[in-house]
Each structure stands twice: as structure tokens, then as C-alpha cells.
Amino acid sequence: MSSSSSSGGSARRGTRRRLLLAVSSREKLRRRFNQRGLDRIEEALEGYKEGLARRRFTLRVAFLDDASSMSAFGLKPTRRITDVSAKSAIDRLIGKLAKSPGTSISVLLLGGGEVIPYFRLSNPTRDSDASVPTDNPYGCKPGAVTAEKCLLPERPVGRMPDGNGSSVKLLVTQIENAAKASTLLPGAKTALGYTAAVWKKASQQVWSELGWKGTLRVSLPLSYVDVKASWFKRKDCLYFNLHGSDREPHWFGQKGVSFTTALSPANVRRFNRRESVVLTEACYGAIEMRRKKETSIALSFLSSGSLCMVGSTCVAYGALVPPLSEADLIALHFFGNVKKGMPVGEALLNARAQLAASAISRQGYLDDDDRKTLLQFVLFGDPTLRIQPHSLGSDKDAKDA
Amino acid sequence: MPKTLDVAPAKVLKEIKKKIVTRFPEMKGVRPTVVKRRLPPDADLIHVIGKIDGKLGKSLARMKGTTRRREIYCASFEKKMKASRGAVLRKIVRVTFDREGHILKLVSSK
Numbered sequence: 001m002s003s004s005s006s007s008g009g010s011a012r013r014g015t016r017r018r019l020l021l022a023v024s025s026r027e028k029l030r031r032r033f034n035q036r037g038l039d040r041i042e043e044a045l046e047g048y049k050e051g052l053a054r055r056r057f058t059l060r061v062a063f064l065d066d067a068s069s070m071s072a073f074g075l076k077p078t079r080r081i082t083d084v085s086a087k088s089a090i091d092r093l094i095g096k097l098a099k100s101p102g103t104s105i106s107v108l109l110l111g112g113g114e115v116i117p118y119f120r121l122s123n124p125t126r127d128s129d130a131s132v133p134t135d136n137p138y139g140c141k142p143g144a145v146t147a148e149k150c151l152l153p154e155r156p157v158g159r160m161p162d163g164n165g166s167s168v169k170l171l172v173t174q175i176e177n178a179a180k181a182s183t184l185l186p187g188a189k190t191a192l193g194y195t196a197a198v199w200k201k202a203s204q205q206v207w208s209e210l211g212w213k214g215t216l217r218v219s220l221p222l223s224y225v226d227v228k229a230s231w232f233k234r235k236d237c238l239y240f241n242l243h244g245s246d247r248e249p250h251w252f253g254q255k256g257v258s259f260t261t262a263l264s265p266a267n268v269r270r271f272n273r274r275e276s277v278v279l280t281e282a283c284y285g286a287i288e289m290r291r292k293k294e295t296s297i298a299l300s301f302l303s304s305g306s307l308c309m310v311g312s313t314c315v316a317y318g319a320l321v322p323p324l325s326e327a328d329l330i331a332l333h334f335f336g337n338v339k340k341g342m343p344v345g346e347a348l349l350n351a352r353a354q355l356a357a358s359a360i361s362r363q364g365y366l367d368d369d370d371r372k373t374l375l376q377f378v379l380f381g382d383p384t385l386r387i388q389p390h391s392l393g394s395d396k397d398a399k400d401a
Numbered sequence: 402m403p404k405t406l407d408v409a410p411a412k413v414l415k416e417i418k419k420k421i422v423t424r425f426p427e428m429k430g431v432r433p434t435v436v437k438r439r440l441p442p443d444a445d446l447i448h449v450i451g452k453i454d455g456k457l458g459k460s461l462a463r464m465k466g467t468t469r470r471r472e473i474y475c476a477s478f479e480k481k482m483k484a485s486r487g488a489v490l491r492k493i494v495r496v497t498f499d500r501e502g503h504i505l506k507l508v509s510s511k
Contacts, residue, residue: 126436127477127493127510152449198509223485243511248488257427259484283491283511317495317508327511353453356446357461366446367497368438368475369508 016102018057020384022048023090024110025081026063029162032115037168041110044175051179057384060097064089073097083117083137084145091142094155105155106345106383107138110171112161113289118313118378121147124371133289133313134375135159139349151366151374152352156345158308158383161288163299170293170303178382181275181307190214191237191335194222194263197255199328201321203241206332210339212237219253219262227267236387237277237335238306241318241328244282249295251282265293268300276301277344277387278309279334281318281327286311286378298380308344308381310334316376317369323362326373329355338387345383352377409435409474413502417476420504425478425494433476473505474498 022045030038049059063069063077064086070077073096078089094105109116118133124147137145139153160178163170193216195203200218207216217231219242232238242251242262253262278301280286286298286309293299301309310330318327333354337347352374359370366374409417414435422429451458478494493510 125475125477125495126434127495128479128491152446152453154449154452241511243484243490245488245490248484248490250488252484252488252490257482259482259488259490261485261488281511285511312511315491315493316511317493318511319508325506325508350454353450353457357450357454357457360447360461363505367473367506368436369495369497369506 017100017104018384019097019103019105020052020057020059020108020382021090021093021097021105022059022061022108022110023086023093023116024061024063025115026066026069028065028081028115029111032162033166033168040168040172041175044172044179048175048179051181052384055384060093062089062093081116083119086116087119087137087145088142090138095142106343107155107157108382109135109138109157109159110162110175112159112164114164115162116159119145119150121150121375123314124368124375126368127315129314132372132375133378135378136375147371147375151371152356153349156343156349156379156383158345158379158381160382161299161302161380163292163303164288164290165292170299174302174381177275177305177307178385181382181385190235191239192231192235193217193239193241194219194231195241196243196253196262198320199241199318202319202324202328203239205322205324206239206241206328206335209332210335220255220258220260223253223260223262224250224264224267227263227271229271229273232271232273232276234274235276237338238272238279238301239331239335240278240280240282240285241331242280242282244280244284244287244312246284246287246314249291249297251280251285251297263297265295265297265300268297269293269304272301272304272306274305275307276305277335277338278306278311279331280309280311281316281331283312283315285316286313286380288380302380306381307385308379310344310348310377310379312376313378314372314376317373325359326355326369327377329358330373330377341386341388343384343386344381345379347386348377348379348383409437409476409498410500410502413498413500414476416502417496417498417504421476421478421494421496424507425509427480427482427492428478428494431478431480433478435474435476437472437474439472472500474500
């Protein structure tokens with residue numbers, strides 16, 4: 001991973017001042033990790049400022065509920081942090097920071113959903129999810145807080161979950177890894193793909209359209225006992241098209257009507273060792289609230305060195321066979337944009353727009369499944385990070401894979 | 402009888418159920434939830450897409466006026482499935498179809 005010296009998206013072209021606005025709740029972090037833990041986070045943020053400066057980004061940190069932190073922006077603190085009050089405070093901060101023309105701002109939420117809450121927007125589909133947890137409104141224009149108005153955010157948003165535990169290590173690790181990323185060069189040139197057998201054709205289309213070489217792993221027959229360190233070795237992008245559940249820590253493969261455990265959090269903590277970009281299409285693939293790394297594959301990736309992870313907060317949908325739709329299109333376009341050198345936050349923004357454009361072109365409208373897909377995918381990690389564009393999909397990759 | 406929130410033609414629905422059970426035998430006996438949707442054209446979204454990606458926006462802008470209000474149905478079949486080590490997974494199959502029974506889209510939960 002490396003930094004972006006010129007952003008890949010047309011919306012960002014020509015910008016001169018680039019800011020990463022990191023927001024959190026000082027009080028909630030202190031309650032979770034004590035003063036000592038909070039001190040460690042603030043120390044890591046100082047190092048992060050230096051790391052971002054090397055990539056010509058400015059980090060501005062705002063603790064929304066802290067008077068001294070907010071007064072630095074000429075604003076009053078937010079007493080009670082809810083989704084709506086946090087968005088309102090972020091919008092006011094952006095209003096202050098974006099005064100000079102040509103400023104581009106990305107948002108980073110420090111902490112999980114219990115620190116800075118997810119919005120819970122109405123579920124466009126009548127499935128088993130009561131609502132759709134999403135960070136989309138934090139990237140939308142002021143006042144936009146409904147599902148209909150938040151389908152396509154225009155500002156990159158990322159989140160660093162805190163792991164809901166007594167240890168501050170997960171959050172500090174993510175901040176330190178993102179700070180170091182500015183000086184790391186990608187050592188890997190290949191991708192790992194792991195799919196349920198029922199979606200093999202759809203996954204193969206994603207794989208081949210991205211120009212990735214090597215083997216797409218398939219479950220069944222593969223299961224978690226077959227996962228090896230070599231699968232993860234020197235891989236920049238990790239792509240998963242497996243089943244997930246809100247009640248289970250694992251992801252599952254499927255062939256016919258048989259399901260098996262395909263990947264466990266322990267697999268990831270044992271074998272994942274590098275600064276990769278991860279995307280999963282699994283239902284609840286990005287579930288983190290009330291979970292620890294031992295019970296969440298997403299948190300296991302972040303704790304073991306992955307720099308960012310994109311996943312769904314609830315039940316996700318996709319095609320069984322091509323033509324690709326919903327989650328498959330998010331995967332295809334996200335990785336496609338990352339390969340072009342777009343920062344990961346922007347890559348997800350554009351992937352949503354590409355999914356919407358594809359659905360409108362094909363159907364003439366966005367249906368309920370498309371709308372839910374646009375809301376449910378969240379990004380964990382620094383949204384400004386990017387992979388060097390030339391580092392993926394070369395001929396040499398086939399030999400490495 | 403299916404839990405129908407807005408009536409799809411009975412004959413069409415029967416055909417759709419048959420096709421789904423052929424493809425997903427595990428859905429035999431599952432009562433689908435059927436929803437009728439009147440979908441508006443997405444002119445506002447095309448504007449936002451254009452702001453994010455100018456090229457995409459331009460190509461879609463040419464479609465303005467061709468996007469139209471449509472009436473479609475979506476039948477959702479849901480069943481709990483057993484996985485290894487005692488895990489239980491919820492599987493949902495959603496089929497979108499029109500009044501004539503043409504399947505417009507078929508997706509399953511991940």
C-alpha cells in the first residue's frame with residue numbers, strides 16, 4: 001500500500017488541499033479503555049499526523065464531545081453522541097474546513113458503532129433485517145439522513161472499529177498501520193479469491209474481469225481445515241464470496257444444499273500477515289458491534305495487518321450466475337478502482353455509483369435489492385490509502401499465485 | 402397460499418414458484434412473501450452519479466426520458482439451513498418478475 005499523490009477520481013481532480021478528518025468521542029473512548037488507553041490512542045494519532053503529512057495529507061482530529069477539541073474549530077461540543085448529532089457535528093466541521101476552495105475532505109470514524117453510531121436506515125427490502133446499519137449519511141450532504149437521500153455518498157468515509165474489548169490494541173494497531181502505510185511499498189502482486197461453489201461462475205467473472213491470475217479457491221470441497229498460510233502470502237487483495245451469518249463467527253461455503261465452514265477467525269489471525277485490502281460479499285461480513293476479534297473475521301483481518309476491509313453490515317445479495325448484480329458488482333468495481341490507483345474510500349464511492357449506473361442502464365430503475373446494496377457496504381480503515389496501480393495483475397503474478 | 406402484500410396474478414406466481422423450486426429444491430414448501438413495487442425513474446440519482454463520476458453521469462443522462470415508471474413484483478423465499486458444526490444459516494432467494502411472469506432478476510443471500 002502507498003499513499004496517493006494525485007487522486008484517481010474525476011471528482012477530486014485538481015484539488016490542492018487534502019484533509020483527513022478523524023472524529024471520535026473522547027468520553028466513550030475513555031470509558032472503554034480508561035485514561036491510559038485514551039493516551040495511547042492520542043499518541044498513535046500524533047504518529048498518524050506525521051505519516052499522513054508524508055503523503056501530503058493533513059490530519060485533523062475532532063473529539064465531538066470535547067469542548068477543547070471542538071473549540072479549536074470554533075465549534076461547541078456535542079453533549080450526546082447519536083448518529084444524527086454526530087453527522088450534524090461532522091457537517092459543521094466540514095463546513096469550517098472546506099472554506100478554502102479546492103479542499104477535499106475524507107472522513108474517518110475512530111471507534112466502532114458503540115462509539116460513533118451507525119445510522120440505521122429503513123430496509124428497502126422486506127427481508128429479515130429490521131434496518132440497514134450504514135455509514136453512508138456521514139458522506140452525504142448536510143441534512144441527508146434518510147435511505148432515499150443516502151444511497152450515493154459523495155465524500156469518502158472509513159471507520160476503524162475498536163473491537164469492543166478491554167484492550168485498546170486493535171484501534172492503536174489500525175492507526176499505526178495506516179501511519180506506516182505511507183512508507184510501505186507493496187511487496188505482493190497477486191490476489192486471493194475464495195468463493196462458495198454455488199457462486200463459482202459469478203466469482204469467476206469478477207476474477208477474470210479484474211485480470212487476476214492464479215486459482216480461485218472454492219468451498220466446498222475446501223473448508224477451514226484446508227486454509228493455508230500460502231493462500232495469503234504476498235497477496236494485496238483478498239476477495240471473498242462466501243456465506244455469513246449474524247449468529248456465527250465463521251464464513252461458509254455451499255455446494256448444492258450442503259454448507260460447510262470455509263473460513264474461521266482463527267484462520268485469519270494465524271495466516272493473514274500483510275497490509276492487504278479485503279472485500280467480502282458475505283452477509284454480515286462487516287459485523288463488528290458486540291464482537292471481538294475471536295468472534296469476527298473482519299476484526300481478525302484488521303488485527304492481523306490488513307489495512308482496509310469492505311463488507312456488508314446485514315443480509316447481502318448477489319447473482320448465482322452472470323450477469324453480475326448487487327454485491328458482485330460492488331466487488332468488481334471496488335477492486336477495479338483500487339487497481340487503477342484510486343484511494344480505497346473513493347474506490348467504494350465510485351463502485352456504488354457504478355452499481356447504480358449499471359442497474360439503471362439495464363433495468364431503467366434501481367430496485368429494492370440494489371438500494372439495500374448501496375447502503376449496506378461499509379469501509380473499515382483509512383479511506384485515503386491506495387495500492388500502487390502497477391502492482392496488480394501483471395504476468396509475473398501468475399507465477400506467484 | 403403465499404403471504405401476498407399486493408396481489409400478483411395467481412397463475413404467474415404459481416409458475417414462478419415452480420421455477421424457483423426446480424432451481425432451489427430446498428425451497429419446496431416455502432411460502433414466499435410477494436411485494437408489488439411501482440418504481441419511479443431515477444433522474445435525481447443520475448444527477449448524483451454524474452457528480453461522483455462525470456463520464457458515467459453523461460452516459461446515463463442520455464437515458465433521461467427513457468427511464469420510466471415500472472410495476473414489478475418481488476417474491477422472497479426464506480429458509481433456515483443447517484451447516485457444519487451445528488451452525489444455522491438463513492438462506493433467502495429473491496426473484497423479481499413482471500406481470501407477464503418474465504423473470505427480471507434472480508439473486509440469493511450471501
